[in-house]
Amino acid sequence: MIPLSAYVAVSAILFMTGLVGVLIRRNFIVVLMSVEIMLNAANINLVAFSHYLHSMAGQMSALFIIAVAAAEAAVGLAIIIVIFRGKMATNVDQINILKW
Amino acid sequence: MWLLFIYFATVSVVAGVLTVSLRNAVHCALALLTLLLHMAGLFVMLNAEFLAAVQIIVYAGAILILYLFVLMLMNLKTEEQHLHKKYPYLFFVGMGLLAELLILLMLSPYGGTMGTATPELILATGPSHAVGVTMFSDYLLLFEIVGIFLLGAVIGAIVLAKTPAKIENPEPANSSTP
Numbered sequence: 001m002i003p004l005s006a007y008v009a010v011s012a013i014l015f016m017t018g019l020v021g022v023l024i025r026r027n028f029i030v031v032l033m034s035v036e037i038m039l040n041a042a043n044i045n046l047v048a049f050s051h052y053l054h055s056m057a058g059q060m061s062a063l064f065i066i067a068v069a070a071a072e073a074a075v076g077l078a079i080i081i082v083i084f085r086g087k088m089a090t091n092v093d094q095i096n097i098l099k100w
Numbered sequence: 101m102w103l104l105f106i107y108f109a110t111v112s113v114v115a116g117v118l119t120v121s122l123r124n125a126v127h128c129a130l131a132l133l134t135l136l137l138h139m140a141g142l143f144v145m146l147n148a149e150f151l152a153a154v155q156i157i158v159y160a161g162a163i164l165i166l167y168l169f170v171l172m173l174m175n176l177k178t179e180e181q182h183l184h185k186k187y188p189y190l191f192f193v194g195m196g197l198l199a200e201l202l203i204l205l206m207l208s209p210y211g212g213t214m215g216t217a218t219p220e221l222i223l224a225t226g227p228s229h230a231v232g233v234t235m236f237s238d239y240l241l242l243f244e245i246v247g248i249f250l251l252g253a254v255i256g257a258i259v260l261a262k263t264p265a266k267i268e269n270p271e272p273a274n275s276s277t278p
Contacts, residue, residue: 002105004210007146010109012201014116014135020194021120024187027179029171030120030128036163037116037132040139043155051146055215056234059148060242063231066158067246071253073163077170078260090176093184 007048015041026091032076039069101145108141123182129167136160147219150228 014037021034043062050058089095115135122128136159143152184190222230235243 016198023190074257078257
């Protein structure tokens with residue numbers, strides 16, 4: 001029997017990988033992919049707790065997280081296309097007009 | 101059981117690290133695909149077969165294809181510098197946070213109130229049945245809200261990404277009408 005802490009440790013490592021990816025990458029599509037990694041790490045956590053605590057709430061939350069991730073990907077990629085069309089910029093450090 | 105877990109966990113972590121470290125964005129997307137598939141394997145080990153199927157169909161089949169479409173549409177060249185200039189500092193910040201998180205997890209007692217959905221009860225009717233019964237009884241309102249939310253996201257994405265219409269100039273500058 002695999003202990004719950006093993007799953008939670010995998011989830012923590014993946015979450016921090018995604019966080020570091022959001023911080024260090026320049027290409028904004030890869031930044032969005034790192035956000036997907038973080039959402040997946042949260043999913044593993046929820047499903048593991050759902051299994052070990054004998055409750056369906058975690059699996060439900062994971063399903064809704066997948067739906068929210070789909071919406072986030074659609075809107076985020078649409079914003080990226082708009083920015084790319086107007087500015088031909090592909091890196092997050094080139095999009096700084098809101099920065100003062 | 102342990103062998104399967106170690107395989108899925110190792111490949112997931114390696115694929116996650118590759119996703120944030122590879123230079124070419126399309127390679128990053130393929131590493132993310134590997135990560136998602138192996139995560140579905142972890143879901144199967146956790147008795148959540150329905151969620152594993154949803155993960156493969158929605159994540160690997162729809163979301164990742166959307167990413168790849170946009171990547172191919174934008175036709176990005178591989179950048180010489182794919183990380184920020186000061187990335188070592190951020191890397192060490194991430195490692196410090198990970199160490200703190202793991203220490204806190206090791207110290208945690210993992211207690212909690214046990215629910216009623218035991219694995220035997222779920223396996224008696226199948227995980228999809230359990231998910232369906234729970235979703236359409238306790239989570240019905242949330243289900244409807246997510247439906248409206250997705251509709252809004254689709255409309256927003258279409259409105260944002262639509263080619264802007266040419267504005268008709270009411271008085272052409274070079275018109276020489278008498």
